[in-house]
Amino acid sequence: MKLYMVSLGPGDYDLITLKALKALKNADAICVPTKSEDNSFKRSMTYKIVKALMDEHGFDKPIIPMYTPMRFKVEDWQNQVNILQESFKQYDTLSFVTLGDSAVYSTVYYLLDLIEVQNPELYKNSEVIPGVTSFSDASAKIKKPLCVGDSSFSIVPLHKKNVPNTTVYMRPKIGMSTEDIPQSGELCTFENLNYQGETISSYRKEHVEKYMTLFIDFVKAQ
Numbered sequence: 001m002k003l004y005m006v007s008l009g010p011g012d013y014d015l016i017t018l019k020a021l022k023a024l025k026n027a028d029a030i031c032v033p034t035k036s037e038d039n040s041f042k043r044s045m046t047y048k049i050v051k052a053l054m055d056e057h058g059f060d061k062p063i064i065p066m067y068t069p070m071r072f073k074v075e076d077w078q079n080q081v082n083i084l085q086e087s088f089k090q091y092d093t094l095s096f097v098t099l100g101d102s103a104v105y106s107t108v109y110y111l112l113d114l115i116e117v118q119n120p121e122l123y124k125n126s127e128v129i130p131g132v133t134s135f136s137d138a139s140a141k142i143k144k145p146l147c148v149g150d151s152s153f154s155i156v157p158l159h160k161k162n163v164p165n166t167t168v169y170m171r172p173k174i175g176m177s178t179e180d181i182p183q184s185g186e187l188c189t190f191e192n193l194n195y196q197g198e199t200i201s202s203y204r205k206e207h208v209e210k211y212m213t214l215f216i217d218f219v220k221a222q
């Protein structure tokens with residue numbers, strides 16, 4: 001039993017990662033969100049992308065529709081989790097797809113939060129595959145950086161004010177103390193990601209040992 005949560009990127013099929021493409025190719029079936037109650041894909045961007053990828057890269061997988069009404073209700077996420085669990089009776093490996101990057105306003109974590117409680121074994125066998133965000137793509141299209149030199153950038157939702165804020169801290173100096181980094185949630189330390197000596201700590205390391213270190217203060221959504 002393996003569940004891939006696959007980020008498809010911002011809609012340009014070539015901006016999918018190789019890892020995401022491999023997860024789609026390795027899946028026995030692909031779970032695709034649709035806003036249509038009749039489970040059709042007439043309005044589904046995600047379906048278009050998956051179809052185009054299958055055509056271009058020469059593979060064909062059964063598609064499982066996941067009705068996603070965008071009402072932000074637990075019952076809707078539960079319904080999707082039920083479809084996943086039901087599908088595992090027939091398939092061993094499933095890929096669930098999401099637009100852009102799964103880390104940014106994606107259904108992926110609503111589903112994983114439920115799966116973690118209801119099926120810990122499946123949670124353990126799940127893997128999230130990151131992707132290119134819409135705003136990375138926007139920046140690249142007009143050749144303007146999101147942050148460079150002494151600047152930073154924020155993601156601010158427009159649908160609601162005064163929401164909790166997760167912050168990424170980058171570009172530390174080797175040897176610096178981390179005690180001044182503000183913390184509202186869980187401050188995690190990531191060192192040498194994907195390089196030799198990769199370390200992920202679910203706490204604040206006291207001192208910075210490597211240049212390739214970033215900290216994320218993860219706050220819980222309301």
Ligand SMILES: C[S@@+](CC[C@H](N)C(=O)[O-])C[C@H]1O[C@@H](n2cnc3c(N)ncnc32)[C@H](O)[C@@H]1O
Pocket residue numbers: 010011099100101102103104105106132133134135
């Ligand atoms: C639910 S969020 C999903 C974000 C996505 N996971 C990402 O990584 O970009 C949807 C919002 O992302 C932005 N967005 C996503 N795709 C976009 C696109 N192709 N063009 C412009 N904005 C986009 C819009 O602000 C939209 O309201």
